[in-house]
Amino acid sequence: MSTSKVTDPASLLGGLSSSFDHSPWAVTELSGEAHIVRYANSAFCRLFDKARDEVIGRPFDRLLSPADECLALLDRVFRTGAAASYTAEELAAPCPLLFSYSLWPLMADGRTAGVMILVNETGPLHETRHAISQALLLGALRQDELIEATELANVQLRTEISAHRQREIDAKLLANEVAHRVKNNLQVIASLITTEIRRTPAPWVRGFEAMQDRVIAIAQLYDLISQSSGGRTVALGAYLKEIAATLSASVLGDTGGIRISVEAEALQIDSERAVPFGLLVNELGTNAVKHAFPGGIGMVTLAVRRIGNDVELTVADDGIGMPAQGQGSTPGQHGSNYVTIFVRQLSGTLVRSGAPGVGTTFRILFPMSPDPENIPGQ
Known part of the structure; x- marks a missing residue:
């Protein structure tokens, strides 16, 4: 001691x-x-x-x-x-x-x-052995009680987990159903715009067409959301392919000399920022197709890749490029304003490079995770 x-x-x-x-x-x-x-x-x-x-x-x-x-x-x-x-x-x-x-x-x-x-x-020892036997018996009974209580707790836990999973499934189904209905409504709006285009004088047709392209781009996003299992994120590769297909059908038409290629890593983006992302790609892709190839031949590339904690979106063409005095702007004043807005909603930065005769490249770098203060609609 x-x-x-x-x-x-x-x-x-x-x-x-x-x-x-x-x-x-x-x-x-x-x-x-x-x-x-x-x-x-x-x-x-x-x-x-x-x-x-x-x-x-x-x-x-x-x-x-x-x-x-x-x-x-x-x-x-x-x-x-x-x-x-x-x-x-x-x-x-x-x-x-x-x-x-x-x-x-x-x-x-x-x-x-x-x-x-x-x-x-x-x-005496016989009394000790008797006490030990009693203690062992009581311990065995207590062990049975504990096992029964544990099994009951496991049943309750499995029930709670099952209910939680069912709530998740229901929430996903509801989100997908809402996305599907939004897509249908947007397609109706696009059809109405088509009707207006037929009755609109030629000088204003291009404005209606640009509006229709943007509506279709958003409809494509909600189509992808309605088909996904989660409904909270969108695969950027699939989204870019949808946009490329729409550009080929609506903008290129019979111009078979211009091609659009997609290069995408396996990346996801939250559904809130997927809207400005798709509109940005649609804006830059449409500008490239309409302004970069006066001869009707060329290639537009849509690409995404991960750089650290950021995503790099690239929209590039091998067309005529922009004149030197236009290095600071995007073709069309309204298009330039839209691009600036979409980049800001992604909390990103935009860098344009290129020269006359060698094409134009737009690189947008934005964070993988959204900034809560800059989420569109908040």
């Missing part, structure tokens, strides 16, 4: 006493030559069938008969400072209350200040 100086005379064990409070073995701490009980755990009090306040502060010899072997051994441990133990014989009569126990001196400033007693057995 420790030989450190005693700072709390009321308990030589100090903070260790709390460790014995719930011990199944009876433990007590005695202080001084009179063996005053300074600490007794619950098991010790039950052993003597007394409340704790009936034990604490009283001499230990009042709990035992004067002839009990424990008292003589206790005096010896206190005098000599040497630990000791005792086990009664199996057939001892009368059987002592403390059948088997150990005693340790509690040292302070190099002298014995008290004694700690740990009761190992409180009856």
Whole structure:
């Protein structure tokens, strides 16, 4: 035991006493030559069938008969400072209350200040075996209760997981259904614009056609969302192919000398930013097809790739390029304004390169994850 100086005379064990409070073995701490009980755990009090306040502060010899072997051994441990133990014989009569126990001196400033007693057995071995059997039986019953409770908890957990998955499925189905209906409504709007184009004077037809192209681009997005399993993100490769197909059908028409190719890594974009993304590609692709190839022959490339935590969108052509004085603008003032707006909604930056005779390339770099403050519609 420790030989450190005693700072709390009321308990030589100090903070260790709390460790014995719930011990199944009876433990007590005695202080001084009179063996005053300074600490007794619950098991010790039950052993003597007394409340704790009936034990604490009283001499230990009042709990035992004067002839009990424990008292003589206790005096010896206190005098000599040497630990000791005792086990009664199996057939001892009368059987002592403390059948088997150990005693340790509690040292302070190099002298014995008290004694700690740990009761190992409180009856003959057959009684101990009987108590052990009872404890094992109770433990087995308790184990069955725990297993039953665990199985019930597992059933409840599986039920909750199943319900959560069903809610996710329902939410996805609802999102896909909404996207499908939005796509149908946008297609109706595009058809109405076609009707207006037929009745519109030639000078204003191009404006209606540009509006129709943008509506169709958004409709393509919602078509992809309605077909996806998640409904929260859009595959950029598939989206670019849809836009390329629409440009080929609506803008190129019979101009077979111009081709549109798609180069895309496996990237996803959230459905909110997919709208300005698609409109941006549609705007730049349409400008390239209509202005870069006066001879009717050339290639437009739509590409996306990941660079660190950003996505790089490239719209490039191998056409005539732009005149030097036009390096800072996009063909058509309205188109330039739209491009600027779409790039801003993506929280991106745009860089244009190229020269007359070598084509034009637009590179837009925007973050993989959206900026909550710049999400379109918020």
